[in-house]
Amino acid sequence: MIDIEKLHKSFGKNDVLKGISAHIEQGEVVAVIGPSGSGKSTFLRCINFLEVPTSGRIVYQGEEVTAHAAKLQAVRKRIGMVFQHFHLFPHMTVLENITYAPITVNKVGKATAVQKARELLQKVGLADKENEYPNRLSGGQKQRVAIARALAMEPEVILFDEPTSALDPEMVKEVLEVMKSLAHSGITMVIVTHEMGFAKEVADRVLFLDGGLLVEDASPAQFFAAPKSERAQAFLEKVL
Numbered sequence: 001m002i003d004i005e006k007l008h009k010s011f012g013k014n015d016v017l018k019g020i021s022a023h024i025e026q027g028e029v030v031a032v033i034g035p036s037g038s039g040k041s042t043f044l045r046c047i048n049f050l051e052v053p054t055s056g057r058i059v060y061q062g063e064e065v066t067a068h069a070a071k072l073q074a075v076r077k078r079i080g081m082v083f084q085h086f087h088l089f090p091h092m093t094v095l096e097n098i099t100y101a102p103i104t105v106n107k108v109g110k111a112t113a114v115q116k117a118r119e120l121l122q123k124v125g126l127a128d129k130e131n132e133y134p135n136r137l138s139g140g141q142k143q144r145v146a147i148a149r150a151l152a153m154e155p156e157v158i159l160f161d162e163p164t165s166a167l168d169p170e171m172v173k174e175v176l177e178v179m180k181s182l183a184h185s186g187i188t189m190v191i192v193t194h195e196m197g198f199a200k201e202v203a204d205r206v207l208f209l210d211g212g213l214l215v216e217d218a219s220p221a222q223f224f225a226a227p228k229s230e231r232a233q234a235f236l237e238k239v240l
């Protein structure tokens, strides 16, 4: 579904991604793991061109992703994104947050968009919150709205960048539960996470990044039981 070929990304003199090649299959749940500053967010953001790669290619369903505006919009409609800090629209209610892009970008009728949004709110356990504004929600609730908002565009892939890192500990579980049920629904997911238990249990594959390189590409069973590289061993010793 997604081919990442020799991806390089520099910010000025800072070589952040130093040639990453990976392949993501349809329906796969891929956990991206690694130390802070290793390039995980940059890697994720390059997939949908929120960052434009310095060199290398991203091929999405056989077609190269480029900075061409119209094509990029078409690709971004199919790739949802969920951020660490939610990025909800503060001046819109929960329902408006979820229906905004379907109505304006996908030209879905309002009644249809609202109906779909309500189904999604049900799914993430927030059916009673549709008229709230984001600042009246807990972090866990905000992130579940953000997930519902991404799903409202009916994406083929969702990219998650540390979706639980900004949450108080007691709210992590409710978000991971929603993500777990999504994973079982068959949608393709790429998740940057520090939740090792979740990665172990839910991911089909682990990509371990360190210093801008893809150091390991393995099944969770293999990665967590017997990481091949010293760098992954050292990382796991610190976090487990």
Ligand code: ADP
Binding pocket: 011, 014, 016, 034, 035, 036, 037, 038, 039, 040, 041, 042, 043
């Ligand atoms: P991670 O998500 O693994 O913590 P990042 O991809 O956020 O790592 O960052 C990797 C490196 O890239 C860091 O040194 C960071 O300072 C740098 N970086 C990331 N985004 C930018 C940017 N927009 N401009 C300049 N440097 C950046």
Ligand code: MG
Binding pocket: 040, 041, 042, 161, 162
């Ligand atoms: Mg990051």
